Amino acid sequence: MFTPNRTRQAGLSLIELVMFIIIVGVAVAGVLSVMNITTQHSADPMVRKQALAIAEALLEEIELQPFTYCFPTDPLALTASSASGCTGGVGGSEDTLPATARVNSPRNANNVSDYTNFSMSPIVDITGSPITGLGAYTASVSITQVGSSFPSVTNPNDVLKIDVRVVSGNTDISLTGYRFRYAPNAVP
Numbered sequence: 001m002f003t004p005n006r007t008r009q010a011g012l013s014l015i016e017l018v019m020f021i022i023i024v025g026v027a028v029a030g031v032l033s034v035m036n037i038t039t040q041h042s043a044d045p046m047v048r049k050q051a052l053a054i055a056e057a058l059l060e061e062i063e064l065q066p067f068t069y070c071f072p073t074d075p076l077a078l079t080a081s082s083a084s085g086c087t088g089g090v091g092g093s094e095d096t097l098p099a100t101a102r103v104n105s106p107r108n109a110n111n112v113s114d115y116t117n118f119s120m121s122p123i124v125d126i127t128g129s130p131i132t133g134l135g136a137y138t139a140s141v142s143i144t145q146v147g148s149s150f151p152s153v154t155n156p157n158d159v160l161k162i163d164v165r166v167v168s169g170n171t172d173i174s175l176t177g178y179r180f181r182y183a184p185n186a187v188p
Contacts, residue, residue: 044170044171047168047169047171048171048173050133050134050137050168051137051166051167051168051171051172051173052166052173052175054123054134054137054139054166054173055139055164055165055166055173055174055175056175058139058141058164058166059162059164059175059177061107061126062109062112062115062141062143062162062164062177062179063112063162063177063179065109065110065111065112065114065115066110066111066112067094067111067112067113067160067179067180067181068080068094068111068181069081069082069083069085069086069093069094069095069181070083070085070086070087070088070093070094071086071088071093071094071110071111072110072111073110074086074087074088075087083095083157094111094112094113094157095155095157096157097113097116097143097144097145098113098114098116098117099116099117100116100117101114101115101116101117101118101119101141102114102116103115103118105124105128106126106127106128107126107128112143112160112162112179113143113160115141115143115162116141116142116143117140117141117142117143118140118141119138119139119140119141120138120139121137121138121139122134122135122136122137122138123135123137123139136168136169137166137167137168138166138167138168139164139165139166139167140164140165141162141163141164141165142162142163142165143160143161143162143163144160144161144163145157145159145160145161146159146160146161146178147159153180155181157181158180158181159178159179159180159181160178160179161176161177161178162176162177162178162179163175163176164176164177
């Protein structure tokens with residue numbers, strides 16, 4: 001005759017059930033914390049793209065400015081082949097960068113060097129009107145003369161390095177551009 005084995009277990013013990021709940025709870029908490037971090041940082045690509053767009057626009061705006069030996073309003077700006085060829089002589093040239101920005105609001109610059117040490121916060125358009133949604137951004141410009149870094153350039157003042165930096169929270173974007181003097185070819 002067959003006798004059933006009474007020592008065989010038919011279910012879960014309380015200890016096994018509690019351990020299962022603890023393990024599943026820790027796993028779910030880990031997954032939820034990863035999802036929470038991902039959700040919190042999902043807006044970062046938008047902030048980064050906006051900062052990059054601001055930096056690109058400002059760099060392009062600066063690079064499109066005239067950069068001749070003379071002030072662009074000088075009648076000899078098209079023909080001067082050195083700083084001494086300007087109406088005001090060397091004193092009327094663009095060979096010396098200003099200590100502060102000469103850009104007003106609305107931005108009415110006459111040349112690249114007008115943007116030396118320029119900054120804006122909040123971000124405004126070229127007419128000086130604040131751009132909606134960009135109040136948390138700050139932009140700054142640094143311009144240095146770097147012609148001596150280029151072997152083919154004889155005058156160190158003939159090349160400007162333009163650094164544009166845009167910051168918003170943890171996002172920090174920096175772009176660099178170079179502008180070579182093109183005089184006496186043309187004033188745009």
